[in-house]
Amino acid sequence: xxxxxxxxxxxxxxxxxxxxxxxxxxxxxxxxxxxxxxxxxxxxxxxxxxxxxxxxxxxxxxxxxxxxxxxxxxxxxxxxxxxxxxxxxxxxxxxxxxxxxxxxxxxxxxxxxxxxxxxxxxxxxxxxxxxxxxxxxxxxxxxxxxxxxxxxxxxxxxxxxxxxxxxxxxxxxxxxxxxxxxxxxxxxxxxxxxxxxxxxxxxxxxxxxxxxxxxxxxxxxxxxxxxxxxxxxxxxxxxxxxxxxxxxxxxxxxxxxxxxxxxxxxxxxxxxxxxxxxxxxxxxxxxxxxxxxxxxxxxxxxxxxxxxxxxxxxxxxxxxxxxxxxxxxxxxxxxxxxxxxxxxxxxxxxxxxxxxxxxxxxxxxxxxxxxxxxxxxxxxxxxxx
Numbered sequence: 001x002x003x004x005x006x007x008x009x010x011x012x013x014x015x016x017x018x019x020x021x022x023x024x025x026x027x028x029x030x031x032x033x034x035x036x037x038x039x040x041x042x043x044x045x046x047x048x049x050x051x052x053x054x055x056x057x058x059x060x061x062x063x064x065x066x067x068x069x070x071x072x073x074x075x076x077x078x079x080x081x082x083x084x085x086x087x088x089x090x091x092x093x094x095x096x097x098x099x100x101x102x103x104x105x106x107x108x109x110x111x112x113x114x115x116x117x118x119x120x121x122x123x124x125x126x127x128x129x130x131x132x133x134x135x136x137x138x139x140x141x142x143x144x145x146x147x148x149x150x151x152x153x154x155x156x157x158x159x160x161x162x163x164x165x166x167x168x169x170x171x172x173x174x175x176x177x178x179x180x181x182x183x184x185x186x187x188x189x190x191x192x193x194x195x196x197x198x199x200x201x202x203x204x205x206x207x208x209x210x211x212x213x214x215x216x217x218x219x220x221x222x223x224x225x226x227x228x229x230x231x232x233x234x235x236x237x238x239x240x241x242x243x244x245x246x247x248x249x250x251x252x253x254x255x256x257x258x259x260x261x262x263x264x265x266x267x268x269x270x271x272x273x274x275x276x277x278x279x280x281x282x283x284x285x286x287x288x289x290x291x292x293x294x295x296x297x298x299x300x301x302x303x304x305x306x307x308x309x310x311x312x313x314x315x316x317x318x319x320x321x322x323x324x325x326x327x328x329x330x331x332x333x334x335x336x337x338x339x340x341x342x343x344x345x346x347x348x349x350x351x352x353x354x355x356x357x358x359x360x361x362x363x364x365x366x367x368x369x370x371x372x373x374x375x376x377x378x379x380x381x382x383x384x385x
């Protein structure tokens with residue numbers, strides 16, 4: 001029987017009964033493959049009193065073979081000293097690993113989040129956390145371990161900060177679940193990297209040119225009107241891309257000039273519509289049997305991907321560095337330019353807190369500085385006259 005390797009486990013197909021692959025390098029380490037295709041690392045050992053144990057170490061989807069070996073060695077060392085790492089009293093606390101914590105997080109807490117966020121958390125555990133600290137016991141993870149992990153990701157600071165936030169939440173849950181004493185979260189006081197947000201705002205001329213390109217697109221039928229109207233709506237409503245692409249006719253109340261989203265990134269959301277937005281919506285053809293405003297190619301379904309047509313359109317408009325999300329930033333920029341307060345802009349964009357909207361504060365400062373200079377110059381000119 002060869003030693004356990006990634007390729008061996010991947011190439012072994014499920015059978016009608018459990019398949020057990022045993023490691024020749026670490027005695028007792030094995031990988032169980034169930035008829036449904038689940039692949040799980042396990043450890044067989046006998047306690048000092050002769051009891052047989054076969055606990056789960058972790059899923060092959062999250063744990064590498066090397067990590068499984070290292071974890072098995074730590075447990076077997078404890079067994080050799082007369083301990084029983086998977087006794088009932090030890091299992092939930094002293095031997096609870098970061099790998100175990102991640103699996104419980106994914107099972108019990110992640111379903112409460114948006115699907116996209118939950119998937120991102122799962123990937124961050126799998127790619128960045130488990131390979132480095134998954135084998136560590138929750139009760140033994142130190143602030144130094146977290147700092148070391150965070151520092152190892154300095155070249156990807158945004159992801160590093162997301163991982164730090166994820167671990168901070170996971171260890172807070174560990175306190176709630178009585179796996180850690182209160183106040184022992186090892187993520188406390190670990191500083192996040194400064195994130196340089198790349199934000200782009202369209203100028204007035206660029207906005208006008210974009211609308212001309214969209215109109216020309218419609219005249220020449222280069223793209224369906226659902227594509228061009230989706231882009232127009234992004235710009236005149238400040239909505240997120242997902243909010244426009246999932247918009248249904250039933251959500252819209254033309255009498256009240258608004259639509260209500262039952263769910264968005266920040267929960268239920270009411271979007272007030274300008275005359276321009278209403279005009280765009282009313283110019284969008286309804287398709288019988290399809291509830292969506294921005295329909296896709298499949299009957300009864302919505303448009304899924306706006307990125308490809310946007311790449312073509314922005315090239316024609318000579319704004320190749322502009323992302324679709326920058327249209328939302330442009331909406332906020334234009335609002336500030338028209339004297340709208342940050343609080344109102346936050347409400348229009350659907351922000352939960354003013355801190356999120358504060359990213360646009362520098363635009364307001366620039367506007368105030370220009371106004372100050374204009375007033376000052378006017379006063380000086382009057383005095384000279």
